[in-house]
Amino acid sequence: MAAAAGLAAALGETETGPQDGTVTRPAVSTTRNSVLTVTATVPHREDWAQTLPASGALAAWQEAVIGAETGNLRITQLFADVGTQVTRGQELARLAQDSVQADVRKQEALVAQARASLAQAQANAKRARLVKGSGALSDQQVTEYLITEETARASLASAEADLDSSRITLARTSIRAVDDGVVTSRSATLGTVVSAGTELFRLQRQSRVEWQAELDARQVPQVRSGQTARVTLPDGQTVEGTVRQAAPALNSGTGRGIVYVSLPAGSGALAGGYASGSIELGNSPALTLPQSAVVLRDGRSQVFTIGENGRVTRRIVATGRRQGDRVEILSGLSADAQVVETGGAFLSDGATVTVGPPPSAAVGHGPTDVATLPAAVTGGR
Numbered sequence: 001m002a003a004a005a006g007l008a009a010a011l012g013e014t015e016t017g018p019q020d021g022t023v024t025r026p027a028v029s030t031t032r033n034s035v036l037t038v039t040a041t042v043p044h045r046e047d048w049a050q051t052l053p054a055s056g057a058l059a060a061w062q063e064a065v066i067g068a069e070t071g072n073l074r075i076t077q078l079f080a081d082v083g084t085q086v087t088r089g090q091e092l093a094r095l096a097q098d099s100v101q102a103d104v105r106k107q108e109a110l111v112a113q114a115r116a117s118l119a120q121a122q123a124n125a126k127r128a129r130l131v132k133g134s135g136a137l138s139d140q141q142v143t144e145y146l147i148t149e150e151t152a153r154a155s156l157a158s159a160e161a162d163l164d165s166s167r168i169t170l171a172r173t174s175i176r177a178v179d180d181g182v183v184t185s186r187s188a189t190l191g192t193v194v195s196a197g198t199e200l201f202r203l204q205r206q207s208r209v210e211w212q213a214e215l216d217a218r219q220v221p222q223v224r225s226g227q228t229a230r231v232t233l234p235d236g237q238t239v240e241g242t243v244r245q246a247a248p249a250l251n252s253g254t255g256r257g258i259v260y261v262s263l264p265a266g267s268g269a270l271a272g273g274y275a276s277g278s279i280e281l282g283n284s285p286a287l288t289l290p291q292s293a294v295v296l297r298d299g300r301s302q303v304f305t306i307g308e309n310g311r312v313t314r315r316i317v318a319t320g321r322r323q324g325d326r327v328e329i330l331s332g333l334s335a336d337a338q339v340v341e342t343g344g345a346f347l348s349d350g351a352t353v354t355v356g357p358p359p360s361a362a363v364g365h366g367p368t369d370v371a372t373l374p375a376a377v378t379g380g381r
Contacts, residue, residue: 045286052278054277068198070095074194075193095172095173095194104167110162125148175201211263230277233269235268238277239267246258290325302316305337317333
């Protein structure tokens with residue numbers, strides 16, 4: 001009974017308060033319970049290579065079309081086919097030469113005839129000069145002999161020009177490579193009578209292939225001639241190339257520009273294929289975090305910063321380059337922020353956490369092991 005009375009008296013004092021009439025209530029703690037033990041990190045400033053990923057077609061650096069320069073002649077011999085490696089001046093095909101050779105012989109005869117006529121005219125002109133003024137020949141006859149000499153000289157020059165033309169035609173019956181390279185197309189067929197200008201072969205000059213990388217309008221101005229590019233070929237092989245030039249205009253249909261990357265000879269790249277790769281723009285500073293600190297949720301990259309009393313704040317960030325196990329943060333985070341490194345996937349905005357040791361110093365599987373999670377997170381397991 002005495003104990004009950006004492007308890008009642010204590011309760012009465014609590015409810016009614018002291019004699020002055022004020023009411024006192026039990027103190028309520030404002031400290032929130034930690035929902036998770038996490039590790040923390042801060043962003044690092046690093047110097048990273050800046051690259052532009054791209055993809056595009058593999059094409060011949062330049063093509064040469066080799067055709068017939070004379071017409072109405074039959075193809076009598078073929079010396080090259082698709083895939084043949086050729087050198088500048090090498091004979092690829094030959095046209096019929098019989099009629100052209102006959103024309104050359106005819107012009108040689110005309111030249112000989114013109115030389116004989118010139119010799120006779122020169123002899124007559126010489127005699128005319130000797131007797132000029134003696135009265136043996138009239139002035140008119142002397143003039144005629146001198147004019148005949150000049151006419152014969154001009155006739156010889158004309159005949160020699162015709163002979164040169166016939167010899168050029170004869171030389172054109174041999175179809176030759178205009179540069180070193182590999183034959184990529186052959187339309188010449190044995191026995192075909194071709195006309196002037198008919199395409200017979202197509203040549204990939206110097207056997208060089210280039211990568212035509214496609215970039216958008218924001219990326220093209222960053223590219224400069226001489227920059228290094230790394231290209232992954234369809235067979236998985238990676239080769240290193242050099243930027244030759246960037247297109248001066250964008251494609252009006254796609255809004256994208258072409259960057260031409262020269263690949264080394266013998267790289268194994270085949271024209272007509274498709275490849276992906278990257279263009280190196282040089283080094284630039286990057287604000288980086290471990291990849292484990294970046295949480296992908298609802299299609300957006302997020303990090304959790306730790307504030308006062310261990311309360312976390314969710315921040316949406318933009319990510320950029322990746323290197324090893326670190327990722328570049330482009331925006332949305334200050335350089336001095338304390339960020340949740342592991343355990344962010346279990347957090348929500350405003351949660352309270354306890355910062356623990358790094359994973360290498362923890363027991364078991366680290367601070368995010370289910371065994372270390374409070375009952376509020378694990379569901380009482």
